Amino acid sequence: MMNNSTLFKALSGLALASVFTLSSCQKEDFMEEQFHTDSVQVDTQHGQAITGQYIVVFKNGGNNLSATGVSGMTIAGRTATVALRERMLLTAGIEREAIQQTFEGNVNGFAARLSKDQLDQLRKNPEVAYVEQDRIIMLAKPGTDNTTTKGNGKTKDDSTTTKGNGNGNGNGKNKNTEPAPTEPAPSEPTPKEPIPTEPAPTEPEPTEPTPTEPAPTEPSPEPEPEQPTSSPYAKITPLPGETLPWHIAMNGYGDGTGKTVWVIDSGIDTDHPDLNVDFQRSTSLIYGDASIEDGFGHGTYVSGIIAAKNNGTGMVGVAANANVVALRVFDNTGYGTVSRAISAVNYVTNMAKPGDVVNMSLGSGISSTLDNAVTTAAGRGILFAIAAGNSAVDCSVNSPARVNAPGVYTVSAMDRYQNFWSSSNYGAPVDYTAPGVSVTSTRIGGGIGSVGSGTSFAAPHVAGILLLRGEVFSQGIVNGDKDSWPDPIASVE
Secondary structure (H helix, E strand, C coil), X not given: CCCCCHHHHHHHHCCCCCCCCCCCCCCCHHHCCCCCCCHHHHHXXXXXXXXXXXXEEECCCCCCECCCCCCCECHHHHHXXXXXXXXXXXXXXXXXXXXXXXXXXXXXEEEEECCHHXXXXXXXXXXXXXXXXXXXXXXXXXXXXXXXXXXXXXXXXXXXXXXXXXXXXXXXXXXXXXXXCCXXXXXXXXXXXXXCCCCCCCCCCXXXXXXXXCCCCCCCCCCCCCCCCCCCCCCCCCCCCCEXXXXXXXXXXXXXXXXXXXXXXXXXXXXXXXXXXXXXXXXXXXXXXXXXXXXXXXXXXXXXHHHCCCCCCCECCCEECXXXXXXXXXXXXXXXXXXXXXXXXXXXXXXXXXXXEEEECEEECCCHHHHHHHHHHHHCCCEEXXXXXXXXXXXXXXXXXXXXXXXXXXXXXXXXXXXXXXXXXECCCEEEEEECCCCEEECCCCCEEECCECCCCCHHHHHHHHHHHCCCEEEEEXXXXXXXXXXXXXXXX
16 A cells, blocks of 8 residues: 555454445356355445435545656655645544545545544635545446357457557547548649748858857757657467467467556456566555455456466467556455555556556546546556456446546447447447457466456456557457447457
């Protein structure tokens, strides 16, 4: 946790009981017990406000980050934020046990259970930017496998490779953009200025005398964060004994050695032989539970799609051999909150570097705080792959899927025949589609297995591509998209 306040250390031993039920993935093959849930209960609770629990954001959010790249918050900035929070807690009479999260970095503030009087007092505090009700977040819920027939779209082998709308921008599709543009670029040459025909003057140009006093210099502006750009990637040949799943082969794969992906999810099976887990930077964002171990299975599954090793066993991930940082926001039953997700994005902003990739296979109702945290982190050169969601609705009403900003890629799901998955969310924020039906990946306890379907498993394909290339390319468009902008099919080239 990014919390240095000694007054909050007592919380590290506090076991907070989860009070709202989140979804798990539906049962399928090897993952049956881990992903069994009551879909009616899930639909009722998805994105619901947590009664009496609020996110308090200070006005000085984001101003205290150090100027060196995207490294952590300055000591002075952290000290000021902690002191401000302490004053607010004391003034409002908020007990330590009521604190759920503390935010220091991109977002400064805290999340806590508040009485009505405490809430009113904080909303009137001139140092508070706003107060937002905390909400349930849930792992993107896979559906059961749908029986599909082969569509009439091109497959990878016979489609024309075209560059997608990537370039690290992730700007998505908007109402003013024609769907899947296929028209060639204008052939009219760029107008050129005529070359002057008059001879250059022969008289020497007058020169100003060199000043004897040094001219005053403006202070150098703070350098812009380095933006990832497209780069060649190292191709690999799967070693004997490796499984190459159809969906990895479809969108392409390569060597991700030395690259870092931050997986905001349910943790990771730290003993899995097919994953390179970065123990030093991994952390739990669950107060009272410091373990990064995945007791639910979802985070391990997502991680394998992105980065499973090419080591002669198990399977090959899109960016094979990459380092995986586990940021655990869901407990062993799948519970989570928006405030935990905000803490995780804050952590990434403080710790990651430009070109790193974040996978967020989660969703909730609208949260401006979460959306702003993602947008700010992406503005510092960190790339995001986000699941569109599995409710068959426009994802413009879900955070963080609705974020439409440079460096943020929202991903819908398709099947092996490049047909749009019936339960996938859609809409203008979606940038690409990727395989998300009957995919194979690493499972807790070792080995690999199959599971149901979901955009949770489509987003990590794009995360792997971003690790390899810094942008996303496309291989045609998906069949049967539900909106006016058919999603490009994500590809590594």
